[in-house]
Amino acid sequence: MTNFNLPIIDLADSSKSNCATLLEAASQHGFLLLKNHLLEETEIDKLFEISKQFFDQPTEIKNELPITTNNAGYVAPFVEDLQEDGTGEGDDKEAFNITHFNLSNFYPNQPLPLIFQKNMPFISSTLRKYYVMLHMICRMLAIALDIRDNNGNPDHEYFVSAHALDLKTHSTLRFVHYNAIDSIDSMDSIDSNETDKVLAGAHTDYGSMTFILQRPSLGLEVFDGEKWIEIKIPESDNLNEYLIVNISDVLSFWTDGYLKSILHRVRTKNERYSVVFFCHPSDESILSPVNSKIVKNYNGNCYSLDKNGNPLTALEHLTMRLDDGYKRI
Numbered sequence: 001m002t003n004f005n006l007p008i009i010d011l012a013d014s015s016k017s018n019c020a021t022l023l024e025a026a027s028q029h030g031f032l033l034l035k036n037h038l039l040e041e042t043e044i045d046k047l048f049e050i051s052k053q054f055f056d057q058p059t060e061i062k063n064e065l066p067i068t069t070n071n072a073g074y075v076a077p078f079v080e081d082l083q084e085d086g087t088g089e090g091d092d093k094e095a096f097n098i099t100h101f102n103l104s105n106f107y108p109n110q111p112l113p114l115i116f117q118k119n120m121p122f123i124s125s126t127l128r129k130y131y132v133m134l135h136m137i138c139r140m141l142a143i144a145l146d147i148r149d150n151n152g153n154p155d156h157e158y159f160v161s162a163h164a165l166d167l168k169t170h171s172t173l174r175f176v177h178y179n180a181i182d183s184i185d186s187m188d189s190i191d192s193n194e195t196d197k198v199l200a201g202a203h204t205d206y207g208s209m210t211f212i213l214q215r216p217s218l219g220l221e222v223f224d225g226e227k228w229i230e231i232k233i234p235e236s237d238n239l240n241e242y243l244i245v246n247i248s249d250v251l252s253f254w255t256d257g258y259l260k261s262i263l264h265r266v267r268t269k270n271e272r273y274s275v276v277f278f279c280h281p282s283d284e285s286i287l288s289p290v291n292s293k294i295v296k297n298y299n300g301n302c303y304s305l306d307k308n309g310n311p312l313t314a315l316e317h318l319t320m321r322l323d324d325g326y327k328r329i
């Protein structure tokens with residue numbers, strides 16, 4: 001399988017030329033690596049510790065708060081099927097979703113297992129940092145796209161405003177655990193030439209952008225239109241140097257497809273943990289293309305309409321995608 005070195009974007013550099021570099025990465029590849037991001041090594045370690053503590057528990061305990069139709073709680077193996085083309089058998093992974101945040105204090109309005117409850121002050125402080133990074137990236141993209149308001153004046157806060165902290169959103173923090181393949185019973189179903197197995201089916205993400213942390217650093221693959229490509233993270237002494245960012249559906253709709261929401265999946269035989277933060281704009285955000293010359297000239301015709309021909313809201317799009325992914329609940 002081909003490897004792919006993701007473009008690296010320095011979050012500490014807000015110069016106009018770096019905004020343009022970010023836009024190019026987001027429009028060419030849809031996946032990128034952030035360096036000089038805001039998460040400390042100790043924080044990332046702690047997120048994975050909390051995750052392991054939760055998933056190490058017996059199934060009955062994990063299942064005390066099963067996933068709800070509005071995406072909160074524990075996702076047992078095979079409950080979710082991310083594979084978009086309908087050929088999937090369900091994902092052999094388990095996850096816990098924390099969602100419905102009150103963005104003024106980053107506490108969720110959902111019942112939580114004890115392990116997450118105990119660590120909520122820490123988790124909230126991490127979420128606050130994710131939002132700072134989200135806003136920085138939103139602003140850089142808007143500058144590079146040179147978004148204008150109705151009067152033709154620069155509106156470089158357009159994406160930031162859609163993610164304002166006083167709005168209702170479905171941003172979601174997800175802890176995911178993939179089993180090692182030799183502990184999976186269904187070895188027969190694995191192609192004899194293949195040592196790895198798809199553990200999260202091919203899909204695009206539903207929000208505006210996604211931040212991904214993974215341990216170990218392998219298993220993520222993106223589809224380049226013809227073939228699957230394994231994402232390679234550059235060797236570094238510092239395990240936490242890079243944070244993966246994945247441009248998702250909402251930013252793609254807002255830019256008429258100029259920014260790419262790329263099909264991706266997880267395929268590995270190793271035990272793997274990931275901590276994924278799905279950023280969503282306010283539920284009411286309209287998913288129609290922004291006022292930008294670059295977007296107009298691109299003319300991608302790439303956004304969804306409802307049955308009356310109106311652009312979808314972020315919540316309508318999310319609800320549609322969740323219904324599709326959780327056929328089993």
Ligand SMILES: O=C(O)CCC(=O)C(=O)O
Pocket residue numbers: 176200205212213214220264265266273274276
């Ligand atoms: O586990 C990962 O690294 C990413 C999983 C994923 O793509 C998703 O849950 O949307």
Ligand SMILES: [Fe+2]
Pocket residue numbers: 203204205264
């Ligand atoms: Fe994803």
